[in-house]
Amino acid sequence: xxxxxxxxxxxxxxxxxxxxxxxxxxxxxxxxxxxxxxxxxxxxxxxxxxxxxxxxxxxxxxxxxxxxxxxxxxxxxxxxxxxxxxxxxxxxxx
Numbered sequence: 847x848x849x850x851x852x853x854x855x856x857x858x859x860x861x862x863x864x865x866x867x868x869x870x871x872x873x874x875x876x877x878x879x880x881x882x883x884x885x886x887x888x889x890x891x892x893x894x895x896x897x898x899x900x901x902x903x904x905x906x907x908x909x910x911x912x913x914x915x916x917x918x919x920x921x922x923x924x925x926x927x928x929x930x931x932x933x934x935x936x937x938x939x940x
Contacts, residue, residue: 848909849939852902852916853889854923857930859896867895870928878902878922882915909938 858867875886882904890899902919906912916936923929 847905847907847940848912849903849905850912850916851937851939852904852919853899853935854902854920854931855890855897855899855933856923857897857932858928859930860928862895864893864895867898871898871900874900874923874926874929878919881922882919884915912938 858870860866860870871888878884878886884902884904886900886902888898889901891897902916904912904915906915913936920931920934924931
């Protein structure tokens with residue numbers, strides 16, 4: 847069993863209020879949960895309306911499969927025009 851954490855720091859260019867930011871993040875969170883069956887939460891910058899740090903935790907039986915899922919998540923976020931990725935960090939926990 848492998849457990850991985852992906853932390854993504856990003857800018858949200860389309861949001862003009864905390865309410866819009868939450869709407870955009872909720873849309874992303876639901877999309878990722880439905881597609882990859884993982885846990886995801888905003889872990890920093892909750893009070894800033896143009897910035898967010900998101901943590902994603904995923905469990906898989908094989909490490910290479912887990913790496914592939916995390917790369918797909920990064921690619922999906924990079925392809926979304928609402929997000930500008932500033933930094934991403936991926937760690938194997940177990």
